[in-house]
Amino acid sequence: xxxxxxxxxxxxxxxxxxxxxxxxxxxxxxxxxxxxxxxxxxxxxxxxxxxxxxxxxxxxxxxxxxxxxxxxxxxxxxxxxxxxxxxxxxxxxxxxxxxxxxxxxxxxxxxxxxxxxxxxxxxxxxxxxxxxxxxxxxxxxxxxxxxxxxxxxxxxxxxxxxxxxxxxxxxxxxxxxxxxxxxxxxxxxxxxxxxxxxxxxxxxxxxxxxxxxxxxxxxxxxxxxxxxxxx
Amino acid sequence: xxxxxxxxxxxxxxxxxxxxxxxxxxxxxxxxxxxxxxxxxxxxxxxxxxxxxxxxxxxxxxxxxxxxxxxxxxxxxxxxxxxxxxxxxxxxxxxxxxxxxxxxxxxxxxxxxxxxxxxxxxxxxxxxxxxxxxxxxxxxxxxxxxxxxxxxxxxxxxxxxxxxxxxxxxxxxxxxxxxxxxxxxxxxxxxxxxxxxxxxxxxxxxxxxxxxxxxxxxxxxx
Numbered sequence: 131x132x133x134x135x136x137x138x139x140x141x142x143x144x145x146x147x148x149x150x151x152x153x154x155x156x157x158x159x160x161x162x163x164x165x166x167x168x169x170x171x172x173x174x175x176x177x178x179x180x181x182x183x184x185x186x187x188x189x190x191x192x193x194x195x196x197x198x199x200x201x202x203x204x205x206x207x208x209x210x211x212x213x214x215x216x217x218x219x220x221x222x223x224x225x226x227x228x229x230x231x232x233x234x235x236x237x238x239x240x241x242x243x244x245x246x247x248x249x250x251x252x253x254x255x256x257x258x259x260x261x262x263x264x265x266x267x268x269x270x271x272x273x274x275x276x277x278x279x280x281x282x283x284x285x286x287x288x289x290x291x292x293x294x295x296x297x298x299x300x301x302x303x304x305x306x307x308x309x310x311x312x313x314x315x316x317x318x319x320x321x322x323x324x325x326x327x328x329x330x331x332x333x334x335x336x337x338x339x340x341x342x343x344x345x346x347x348x349x350x351x352x353x354x355x356x357x358x359x360x361x
Numbered sequence: 362x363x364x365x366x367x368x369x370x371x372x373x374x375x376x377x378x379x380x381x382x383x384x385x386x387x388x389x390x391x392x393x394x395x396x397x398x399x400x401x402x403x404x405x406x407x408x409x410x411x412x413x414x415x416x417x418x419x420x421x422x423x424x425x426x427x428x429x430x431x432x433x434x435x436x437x438x439x440x441x442x443x444x445x446x447x448x449x450x451x452x453x454x455x456x457x458x459x460x461x462x463x464x465x466x467x468x469x470x471x472x473x474x475x476x477x478x479x480x481x482x483x484x485x486x487x488x489x490x491x492x493x494x495x496x497x498x499x500x501x502x503x504x505x506x507x508x509x510x511x512x513x514x515x516x517x518x519x520x521x522x523x524x525x526x527x528x529x530x531x532x533x534x535x536x537x538x539x540x541x542x543x544x545x546x547x548x549x550x551x552x553x554x555x556x557x558x559x560x561x562x563x564x565x566x567x568x569x570x571x572x573x574x575x576x577x578x579x580x581x582x583x
Contacts, residue, residue, distance in 0.1 A: 180530035188412035200400035203437040
């Protein structure tokens with residue numbers, strides 16, 4: 131065994147951690163090599179010096195601190211073990227509190243909800259009932275009704291079909307008219323005069339708001355054979 | 362001093378059972394159950410070895426006290442997760458080494474060297490913690506000097522070598538235990554031990570080398 135290998139194994143040799151064969155090899159090398167033998171003795175002495183180091187005594191306050199720490203940790207651990215009981219108690223209290231709070235609230239909440247439903251059921255149909263169907267003898271009961279066509283006058287129209295938007299007063303009389311786009315007869319003055327004459331003598335039942343006659347608008351189409359009214 | 366009530370004595374319940382004799386298993390059982398005798402027993406059994414180890418790894422008794430408290434806090438809190446794959450001693454030493462290492466890192470990053478402002482028991486020097494040997498004053502002083510030299514040389518080792526050397530040569534743990542504590546392969550432990558011992562040998566050789574003395578030469582008086 132050479133010096134390099136001996137020195138690599140010297141620490142293990144000092145710790146008696148080698149096999150008997152390796153130990154014999156090192157011992158024979160140490161008997162021959164004075165340098166390695168001196169090194170070995172230094173290792174042994176160094177190790178002995180380390181083992182001879184005195185015991186380090188912890189200061190007294192450290193022991194007291196550790197005992198206080200242990201006491202706190204023990205109390206914490208024991209408190210942690212009792213946690214399930216504590217949780218169960220907390221849950222019971224929460225349930226009781228919810229029950230006591232909800233019972234007084236239940237009747238007012240249910241009454242309020244029922245009132246709201248009834249009110250909406252009464253109001254909503256009136257808000258959206260615009261197209262009421264009624265005859266000439268019916269009294270309008272809805273909030274608003276549109277003007278209705280009653281009869282033609284003595285004048286007819288000459289030429290194509292005519293569509294106009296008519297503005298009527300509260301007594302169903304013709305006030306004004308406008309012509310939707312796409313009408314061809316507009317450019318013919320003769321046709322316009324004929325239409326205006328016809329419109330002047332048309333008869334309408336006035337529209338109503340809250341049962342009272344009111345001005346309204348109506349779109350009508352006049353044809354040769356018949357008349358269409360579109361509200 | 363022994364009669365004075367301590368932190369645990371004050372809080373001791375009268376019906377607390379006596380500490381039973383037993384090994385680590387019984388101690389562990391007691392700790393998990395929260396038995397007071399188990400906490401007391403753990404502190405009594407391990408406070409000195411842990412302090413000694415941490416002190417030699419940090420080379421600062423005041424810091425060592427803080428680290429030892431951190432170590433025991435971790436032990437108390439994590440005792441439930443200890444699975445018994447190693448001995449309790451190895452497990453506690455592992456926590457101690459890791460805490461000391463973390464403390465060194467934290468100190469290296471956040472703190473510079475500090476000087477204590479107060480004297481007394483809180484800030485006594487490292488050598489003051491050494492127990493008296495009871496030998497003659499001359500031997501006592503000689504021993505102290507020798508030990509001081511060794512401790513100083515030990516402190517100069519790099520932390521990775523120092524931890525291995527301390528665990529092996531001071532705490533006298535086996536290679537396997539050291540490997541488990543440091544989380545290193547067995548071969549690395551042996552290698553570090555060899556290199557650490559060699560470094561320590563050189564340091565001690567330098568310190569123990571004789572100083573060049575005053576040379577006196579006889580001269581005739583005229």
